[in-house]
Amino acid sequence: xxxxxxxxxxxxxxxxxxxxxxxxxxxxxxxxxxxxxxxxxxxxxxxxxxxxxxxxxxxxxxxxxxxxxxxxxxxxxxxxxxxxxxxxxxxxxxxxxxxxxxxxxxxxxxxxxxxxxxxxxxxxxxxxxxxxxxxxxxxxxxxxxxxxxxxxxxxxxxxxxxxxxxxxxxxxxxxxxxxxxxxxxxxxxxxxxxxxxxxxxxxxxxxxxxxxxxxxxxxxxxxxxxxxxxxxxxxxxxxxxxxxxxxxxxxxxxxxxxxxxxxxxxxxxxxxxxxxxxx
Ligand code: ATR
Numbered sequence: 001x002x003x004x005x006x007x008x009x010x011x012x013x014x015x016x017x018x019x020x021x022x023x024x025x026x027x028x029x030x031x032x033x034x035x036x037x038x039x040x041x042x043x044x045x046x047x048x049x050x051x052x053x054x055x056x057x058x059x060x061x062x063x064x065x066x067x068x069x070x071x072x073x074x075x076x077x078x079x080x081x082x083x084x085x086x087x088x089x090x091x092x093x094x095x096x097x098x099x100x101x102x103x104x105x106x107x108x109x110x111x112x113x114x115x116x117x118x119x120x121x122x123x124x125x126x127x128x129x130x131x132x133x134x135x136x137x138x139x140x141x142x143x144x145x146x147x148x149x150x151x152x153x154x155x156x157x158x159x160x161x162x163x164x165x166x167x168x169x170x171x172x173x174x175x176x177x178x179x180x181x182x183x184x185x186x187x188x189x190x191x192x193x194x195x196x197x198x199x200x201x202x203x204x205x206x207x208x209x210x211x212x213x214x215x216x217x218x219x220x221x222x223x224x225x226x227x228x229x230x231x232x233x234x235x236x237x238x239x240x241x242x243x244x245x246x247x248x249x250x251x252x253x254x255x256x257x258x259x260x261x262x263x264x265x266x267x268x269x270x271x272x273x274x275x276x277x278x279x
Contacts, residue, residue: 001081001278003032008039008047009062016270017060020249023269024261036179048072058090058256066129073098082164083136085129088252101251102130103137109243114214121183125189125203127155130218134190139165149177174204191218194225202226212234218244242267
C-alpha cells in the first residue's frame with residue numbers, strides 16, 4: 001500500500017517540501033506520496049487525529065504549529081522536548097513521535113562549509129523557535145562563545161537559561177551585538193527580517209563585521225538577503241537557508257524511510273522551484 005506523508009502549516013501553499021520529498025520517492029523507488037495541508041490553528045488537533053486515523057507514515061510541521069503540536073503527540077524526542085518545538089513526526093505503529101530536525105539540519109549544512117566549531121565565537125540573531133533549535137544544537141558542538149541577540153532580550157535570556165548544554169554565552173540586545181560585531185567568527189541570522197516580500201530589510205547593522213567571518217542566514221527566499229549581500233561585500237563568506245532546509249528534510253526522510261538521501265539532488269530540485277542560484 002502507498003505510504004502517505006504530508007506537511008501542515010498556515011500558510012502552506014509555497015512549501016517546497018512536497019516536490020522535494022516526492023522527487024526522492026521517485027529516485028529511491030518508494031511507493032509513497034507527500035502532500036501539503038493547509039491547517040488552521042483551531043483545526044490542528046483534528047488534523048493530527050486525522051493523520052493517525054488515516055495511517056500516515058509521518059508528517060512535517062511548520063509555522064505556526066511547531067510548538068502547539070507537542071501536547072497532541074504520544075511521544076517526544078528529548079532534543080525536541082528541550083527545544084520545545086517539533087518539525088517532524090514519525091508514526092511508529094500508531095504512536096506519533098515528535099522530533100526536531102531544524103537545528104541538526106542547520107549544523108549539518110554549516111559543517112559542509114566550515115570545519116570545526118570549537119574555538120569559534122558565534123552570534124545568533126533572533127530568539128524565536130528556529131533560533132532556539134539552532135542555539136541548542138550549536139551549543140552541543142561546543143563553540144568558544146555562543147552569544148544570542150534579539151529585539152526582546154528577555155527571550156534571548158530564556159534560551160541561554162534553558163540550554164541543556166554547557167557553553168560560554170551572553171544574551172544581548174541588537175545594539176550591543178552591533179557594537180562588538182568584530183569579535184564574531186560566525187553570525188547566524190534566524191529572524192524573518194529580509195524575507196520576501198520585505199527584501200530590503202536587515203535585522204542588524206554590520207558596520208563592524210570582521211572580514212573573513214562567516215555569515216549564515218536561514219532565509220532562502222530570496223537566496224541572497226540584504227544582510228548576506230552586505231556581508232559578502234565586506235569580505236565575509238555567506239550561506240543562505242537552502243542548506244538548512246534541505247538537510248532538515250533529509251533528516252526527516254531518513255527517519256521515515258531509513259535512507260540517507262542525495263542532498264545535491266534535493267538542493268537542485270528546490271533551486272529549480274525557486275528559479276535561482278544558490279550562494
Ligand atoms: P520562528 O519561531 O519561526 O523562529 P518567531 O517565533 O516568530 O519565528 O520569531 C521570530 C524572531 O524574529 C524573534 O526573535 C523576533 O523578535 P522578538 O522576539 O523581539 O519578537 C524576531 N523579529 C520578528 N520581527 C521582527 C522585527 N520587525 N524586528 C526585530 N525582530 C523581529
